[in-house]
Amino acid sequence: MAVKKKNPRQPAPPRRNLIIAAIIVFTLLLAAATGYSTYRQEQQPESNAAxxxxxxxxxxxxxxxxxxxxxxxxxxxxxxxxxxxxxxxxxxxxxxxxxxxxxxxxxxxxxxxxxxxxxxxxxxxxxxxxxxxxxxxxxxxxxxxxxxxxxxxxxxxxxxxxxxxxxxxxxxxxxxxxxxxxxxxxxxxxxxxxxxxxxxxxxxxxxxxxxxxxxxxxxxxxxxxxx
CATH class of the missing domain: 2.40.100.10 (Cyclophilin-like)
Incomplete structure (x- = not known):
């Protein structure tokens, strides 16, 4: 009886890896920009307060x-x-x-x-x-x-x-x-x-x-x- 060989798990294609990496980088940049914007708003004085x-x-x-x-x-x-x-x-x-x-x-x-x-x-x-x-x-x-x-x-x-x-x-x-x-x-x-x-x-x-x-x-x- 012939034994069927199990297909080994194929590594993710290089292009797919690049897409995943780009998504991660974009997410990190977006989070950093949002945090900086919030910081600027907190530091800015209230308009017309004086x-x-x-x-x-x-x-x-x-x-x-x-x-x-x-x-x-x-x-x-x-x-x-x-x-x-x-x-x-x-x-x-x-x-x-x-x-x-x-x-x-x-x-x-x-x-x-x-x-x-x-x-x-x-x-x-x-x-x-x-x-x-x-x-x-x-x-x-x-x-x-x-x-x-x-x-x-x-x-x-x-x-x-x-x-x-x-x-x-x-x-x-x-x-x-x-x-x-x-x-x-x-x-x-x-x-x-x-x-x-x-x-x-x-x-x-x-x-x-x-x-x-x-x-x-x-x-x-x-x-x-x-x-």
Missing amino acids: AEKPNDKQADAGKADDKNTGNNKAAQSAGDLSKTKKDLVVIKTSLGDIEAEVYPELMPVTVTNFEKLAGSEFYNGLTFHRVEDWVVQGGDPEGDGSGGPGWTIKLETNPLLKNTRGAVAMARSEKPDTAGSQFYILKKDASWLDGDYAVFGRVVKGMEIVDRLKPGDKMQTVDIAKN
Whole structure:
């Protein structure tokens, strides 16, 4: 009886070995790339984290893609605010008066809007709805940070005007051109806001009043004295 020979196990063809090796290498490279991408995402800081002040709803910081600046080149080149036109804003409160300079030549769009609102008595009786250790904010007819005058204005900035203690600036949402009536006054320097918010004035008298404001304190009247 003839004995059938068992076929020996054939070695995998060379081409098959190459395919298997290529799959292994590709899998390793993919795993490495995925791990590196995850690492980069974990190391990257949260976007806009530094600008989640001045306002939860109306002043979240976002980078401005299109910014206007004031047109007074002579004042800019002079390097100080003594060379530019100033109007006086008087905010009367139950604690006393807050007086601020605003700069219509450096910030024409913003100051024109603010003075229009003040002249129409829009601000009279509105509250400072947000009071924190570094900022106070008011000018919202809703009283909760969500309201405005019914329109918005284009963001403008000026390199002479910084977010330092006493600065008066417009609050806005995460989009640049969304300021309307809400404004803030800084109790502390906030340089991370420079270039992204429209600083248009500064308090020249009454910062001790600003420091004492509490949530719900009212602007009894807001008056403009033009020079």
